[in-house]
Each structure stands twice: as structure tokens, then as C-alpha cells.
Amino acid sequence: MTIPTASPTAPIRTVGTAVSGTEGPAIRITGPLHDRFGEILTPAAVAFLTELHHRFGGRRHDRLADRMRRRFEIGNGHDPRFRDDTRHIREDADWRVAGAGPGLEDRRVEITGPTDPKMTINALNSGAKVWLADQEDATSPTWSNVIGGQLSLRDAIRGRLTHTSEDGKEYRVTAEQTPTIVMRPRGWHLVEKHLEFTDRTGRRMDASGSLVDFGLYFFHNAQALIEAGRGPYFYIAKLESSEEAKLWNDVFTFSEEYFGIPRGTIRATVLIETLPAAFEMEEILFELREHCAGLNAGRWDYIFSIIKNYRGRGARFVLPDRSEVTMTVPFMRAYTELLVQTCHKRGAFAIGGMSAFIPNRRDPEVTARAVEKVAADKKREAGDGFDGTWVAHPDLIPTAQAEFDAVLGERPNQLDRQHPDVQVRAEDLLDVHIGRPITAEGVRDNVSVAIRYLEAWLRGIGAVAIDNLMEDAATAEISRSQVWQWIHQGQSTQDGTLITAEYVEGLIAAVLAETPRPSAGSETDDRFEDAAAVFREVALQPEFPAFLTLPAYSRFLVETA
Template structure:
């Protein structure tokens, strides 16, 4: 029997009830799925969708209008209608909740049992439990990720690796005395959950919102237990594009707190500033979420993707060179991060830096040493700029990153009190993409190779993928395919004078398929088709994951 729900679950706070809207679970029910998809939890999802799904669609329509306007020559700017918010020096945000006072090193990763245990044993201050870009949203990953978190929060998560012919399975468990504070990242507003259907009062049937499903199930089951553990229900909010989207999340938080009977402001969010429109509304986003927000994060890979996406048709001056050359020190990235730190500290919020995704290569110590030097330099720059913490993707990077933040912070948990009055970022600086470096044949090939290899793994249910000594997630594939699309449509050439055409890229695609190690059950042919759909056609899909999820992502039995 599949769970369904209408109306409200019982709650300690009396709320108005209604009839009509319903949630239906159409996905296969696996072991223990009923512990997550309880009637009460499903009823909560129904109520979230009844109250907020229509406004989600409105905000997605706003995004389309913004992209259309930028594409037609209207650059984003700091808003005149919200100037009073930026000019009011008095208001401050809620700031850190319990367990979030010191965030100097945060580890990121998906929520499968083994990765959950590794993260909780890592020694990081915070774990970004990622149901978004580091998770391929198969039904199994979505629900079993919730189970991993459910068990971990209650101190009972274990994992046994499969046994082989020569060795028994190995058991993994959480052994750290102090585990990182969990900050869970639900899927962005654009993604749906096709295994859950929502029927509104008018009888219209929709796929459920991935955001509301991920947030709702985690919050409903774990909020009170997290509070009892001395922490709280904390969330990373991805891919926001406006303060109106932030206001929607704030109202969801307020409603949810009331629904389960916990104090207003218990939820803490950290918003990733990883879209170009959001960079122009940082203060407004903080203001709308001021009762619930702890800080902002510089989501740098998605930010580069957003820049390409919005300016992909605006001419040669908005074309970026090889992905490897778009570093944090190029003009538009430098302006964006400087503004983020100043804005956060002005309002009492944490500023969290970007990802270092290197995976130590134990067979090549020299490669690892050089990479560690680059990571240390990156984290030294962030700590010196005023960031309060940073991200890493591998436990071995934690000491490297922490040493640089320790050198600046000392015994202080953060440097929120450090203001940046010398920073004065203008709109044109956020749009200064001039780098002055060429596109190389190696860069084009690298983009095709990384995108295809990542998409192939994603279609098999892997969202965090080791590629060329880096832990990659969907953002890298998005940058890679977007650059290829833009180079083709802007009639660009490589450094040696070769035009980047569809035919040229098709040749590279064939080359990549010949270079990879094929295996039984691989999805490389499907990955190549997804790549063609998102990089080689006239249309530009807003997210490759939308195309891949709708047409190609199939749960294995």
C-alpha cells in the first residue's frame, strides 16, 4: 500500500485544517521507507504543497523573466525599490544557532550511510549533508539519504561494506566524540520529485517539489531530536535568485516551526549566493530571512555557471576562457566574494567560503603536495579576506584548511565582528568578466570529458564523483556544458585557430567515448545523448539535471 495524505497531521499547535489537496507516493517502497514516509510526515508534505507550491511556480516564472531581460541587454543592478533596506544600518540577522558558532571548516558530501559516517568522523566543524548537487536524486538516494540522517541524528547509524571472495564486509560506525553540526541542503526550487504526486484543490496533478520533499521530511522527523541533541534544524538553501525567493523560504520556516510546535527562529539557514541575480540582492536576502538566517556562502562553481547562463548570448566580451582559468582572483569573482564578506559582517551574519575539492593521490605524493599548497593558498586568501569558514570535499583537506583559519582566528570562533569599510563594489565590477586568456583545445576537450564522465555516473545514481583527482558534483558539469554551448553559439576559436562548432565537439565526444573505460551496465551512451541535448542544441536548458532527470534517470530495482 502506498501512503497518501490529506489535510493535517496532529500537532501541538492548533491550526486551520482543509480538505482536498493530497500527496500520493508512487515510488517503490523499500526496507524501512515507511519510517520516513509515515502518514503524519506525508500529511505535512501535503500541507507544505498546499500553502507554498503555487508561489514556487511564481518564483520560477520570475527567474525566466530575469534571464530573458538579461539576455536582451538589461544588466542586473542593485534594486531601487529595496534601497531603504540597504541604507538602514540598524537591523541584524539572527546569526548562529547552537553548534554553529565556529564554522571554520565545513565538509560537504552526499547522505548515503558510508559518506554520512565518514563526514561525522571527519573532525570538521560542520557537515553539509547534501541532497542537492552531490546527490543523484534517484528515489533510493532520496529516501535512504533521509534514513541515514534519521539514524545518525539518533546515534545509531552503522554501515557494513559488501563482503568479497577474499574478505568479509567491514563495519563502519560513528566513533568521534564530537561530531560536526549537520546542515542539510535540500534540492533547489527548480527540481521536482517525480515519485511523489501532489493533487491540489482543483484536482490538478503535479510532481512534488524536490525542495519541499527534502526539507519537509528532514524537518518533520528530526527537528525536535536535533534540539534535544543541543543543535537545531539547520539548512543550506541553494540557487536562490531573489529576495522574494528568500521570503518564501522564511514563510515556510515560520509555518513549519508553528506546525511542530517549536519556537519561532529555531531554524537557521545559510543561503548559497551562487547565482548572478542573488549577488545583487545579498542584503535583501538577509533581511527577508533575518529571523532564521545564520549566513551566506560563496558557491563559486555554480556562480560561474550562472554568469555563463545569463550572458551566454550577449556577445564575445562575455565569453570566458578555459574553466581552469576562471579562478577566484579574476575581476568578477573577486568583486563578488569581497561584497559577500562585507555584507554578511555588516548584518551579523557568517560568511562561508568556497569549495576545495582535491582528492589526495596516494600513488603520487608530488601531485598531492602541490595540490595541498594550492588549497592552503586559497584558504589563506579566504581567511585574510574575512571569511568565517570554508568548504572542503575530503577529510584530508581539513587540517590544511583549518591551519589557515586558525592562523587568522586564533581562539576566536569567527570574525563576524570584522567589518570591511574599504570594500565598495559597484554593479559593473560584478559584471567584469574580462580575463584576457584564450580558449585552448585542451580546455574544450576537458569540458566534454568531465561533463560526460560526470553525467554517466549521475545516471547510475552517483552525485559526488572522483574525476581527475577532484571530487566533482553537478556544478562542474554545468559549467562545462554551458561553456561548450556558449563557445559554439559565439563562434569562438581555440588558441590554434580551430573554430568550435557542433561538428568539432561531436568529434571530441566520440574521442571521449573512446577514451573511457567501458563496463557492463555503464551509461556512457545515455550520458553522451544528455550532453548533446544540453550543449549542442539550439535551446539552452536552464539545468542539465532537469533534462537528465526527466528523460534518463531510472531507478535500479
């Protein structure tokens, strides 16, 4: 069966699948239909989304309930451990994952970024081996970004994407060899409020951001990607258990069968960016073994996950300034060593994470510092056995590639490199003692970065250069969760100032007063007051929201038709 092409006709508002004895589950489009949205939200595409929600929506809710239980247990003193009930999977030396699909054999440098037309073209022209087309942390999930990103990807895959900026500059894909696209859908916890799913009992609920992003991309592009000699490839974010991995595997298998595509065509790379997932790396690979290409060390979300899970467990779990939590501190070192060892044991790629330092073409000194920092980071990763790494800026690709070329040479990867000497224990993954202070500057930086990032996010920008660092939702999560933890654990700065909500309110006022705003009469209204309101909600309230994007999305980004 060939995947249907998009119909030029406008989508109908409700699409369902008949279920005997009922009107059947259905998805209703509740968001406005902007220009060209009908090319993505076709009746056939929405029917596929309906099937995905009908078959997998209930299991998704079960897995999210498991997350809440696990987080409650850790908060109440039950540290995560390697599972006894899955020991047989870890001890079975015979199984391997599917490995690289066509176009994924060499992943030494991957560029990450959002999927708007300009960034899509820049990524495809970058010279990287792989492009992580990010619908998750680097994309603000406005309705226009969600469907607009699908349009960018669909046009790019068919070789017809162009863009003209407001100043008249034209952008086109000119590279003879473009990166292999690996698309990152939103995590299981995120919803899409512009699509409403009604189940077979008549209950209405928001659609799953994961299933929407995956489903629309797969529906429109799987066949074209296969015909081009590549395939439908995905980065899977925010997993917390092998059961969640099995859910994704079942989604992949069903989707392949739905369109008559050979089983195992899809390839997934899983981001290990939560503390629970670090204890189940082999189990995650096992559950996804038919479709898995590798694991990625998602460093920033992993740090956030440590803070989130241990935020109430006392002073010994408090981390110092964000800038002091580097890849060489004990718990981060243990996590990356375990990831590389696990991947190579099972024939999976180990992909390194993204250093936040970025160049500034107007400031040679900043650029030199960024290159130096990134070179050291990538040298460490390549030396540790990683098969590839991420960068967030095209100018850093030569730096990262040079470090991996020095280790790989002509080899496409180092999957044959084993790591028998690595022995990571549960307590090593939980060794968060760094021995550095919290400084007044560190507190202020967290407040400033979080508010400035949120302001851009509310305007639809998901990846933002702030103080010569690339910030996205993950780094903003670290900033606000540290502030919450420092307040609730009664921490003081190095100079003896107690960190209280009142103290942070003073920093908020200072940030709002000192940050440049658009001039009067500007076409672009800033969102700093809204950003400060979100920050107060996620950093200063007694309750700790699991993700800052959840209340911010519901309050500010939902459109009505």
C-alpha cells in the same frame, strides 16, 4: 507540541488535508517502496508535505516564473543592478540577522558530501566543525538516494547508523565530537517525480524537491536535534531573489508553528551562487533575518550562472578555459568581497567555497599539489575575512583549519571585522574580462568531464573524483554551458580551430572510445552512451536547458511502482 515519531507501519499511498467543499489537496506516492522507506514516508510525514505544498506550492511556481522573466531580460541586454525599491533595506543600519544557532558558533572548516551511509559516517568522523549533508548537487536524485539519504540522517542523528561495504568493511561513527549537521535540500527548480501533489482544484503536479527534502528532514529530526543541543539547520541553494528568500522564511515559520517549536529555531545559510542573488545579498539576509546564520560563496554555480545569463550577449561575455576562471579574476573577486562585507555588516557568517583539488592517497605528488592549492585558497579566504570554508575531502581539513587558525586564533569567527574600504559596483560584478584564450585542451576537458560526470550521475553517484578534481553537478554545468556558449558565439581555440557542433561530436567520440569501461560480464553496466546523449541535449542543441539535471532526471532516473 512534540513532533510525532515515525510510525513502523507502511505508508498509505495517498495522504491529504481536508479543505472545505473539496476533497482537499493530497500527495500520492508514485515511486516504489523499497526497504525501510515506510519509516520515512509515514502518513503523518506525508501529511506535513501535503500542507507545505498546499500553502507554498503556488508561490514557488510564481518565483520560478520570475526567474524566467529575469533571465529573458538579461539575455536581451538589461544588466542586473542593485534594486531601487529595496534601497531602504540596504541603507537601514540597525537590523541584524539571527546569527549562529547552538553548534554553529565556530564554522572554520565545513566538510561537504552526499548522505549515503558510508559518506555520512565518514563526514561525522572527519573532525570538521560542520557537515553539509548534501541532498542537492553532490547527490544524484535517484529515488533510493532521496529517501535513503533521509534514512542515513535519521539514523545518524539518533546514534545508530552503521554500514558494511560490499567487501565486508564496517563503518561506524567513532568520533567523540561530531560536526554540526547542516542539510542542503534541492533548489526550488527541482521536482520529485516519485511524489505527486494534487491541489484543491484537482490539478496534479510533481512535488517540489525543496519541500520534500526539507519537510522530511524537519519532520523526522527537528525535535531530536533540539534535544541534542543543536537544531534543524539548512543550506539554501540556488536562490535568485529576496522574494525567494521570503518564501523560504515563510516555510520555516509555518513549520515551526506546525510543531510548536519556538519561532527562529531554524537556522539557514544561503548560498550566493547565482548572479541575480549577488545583487540582493542584503535583501536576502533581511527577508530571512529571523532564521539566517550567514551566506556562502558558492563559486562553481556562480560561474555557471554568469555563463547561463550572458551566453547570448556576445563575445565580450565569453569566458576562457574553466581552469582559468579562478577566484582572483575580477568578477569573482568583487563577488566575494561584497559577500564578506555584507555578512559582517549584518552579523552573519561569511563561509567560503570549495576548491576542487583533492588528494590522492596513492599518489603523493598529486596530494602535495592539492594541499598546496587548497592552502593558498584558504589563506586568501581567511585573510579576506571569511569566517569559515568548505572542503570536500577529510584529508584537507588540517590544511584548511591551519589557515583559518592562523587568522582566527582562539576566536570562533571574525564577525567583528568590518570592511569599510570595500566598494563594489554593479559593473565590478559584471567584469568578466579575463584575457586568456580558449584552448583545444580546455574544450576537450569540458567534454570529457561532463560526460564522465553524467555517467556516474546516471548510476546514482553525485560527487565524483575526476582527474584529481572533485566534480559535482555545478562543475558539470560549467563544462557543458561553456561548450554551448563557445559554439553559439562562434569561438575558436587558440590554434585557430572553430568550435562547432561537429568538432565537439568528434571529441565525444574520442572520449567514448578512450574512457575505460567495465569488463564484459561485470555486474555494473556503464551509462556512457546515455551520458553522451544527455550531453548532446544540453550542450549541442539550439535551445539551452536551464539545468542539465532536469532533462536527465526526467528521462533516466524516474522509477515506477
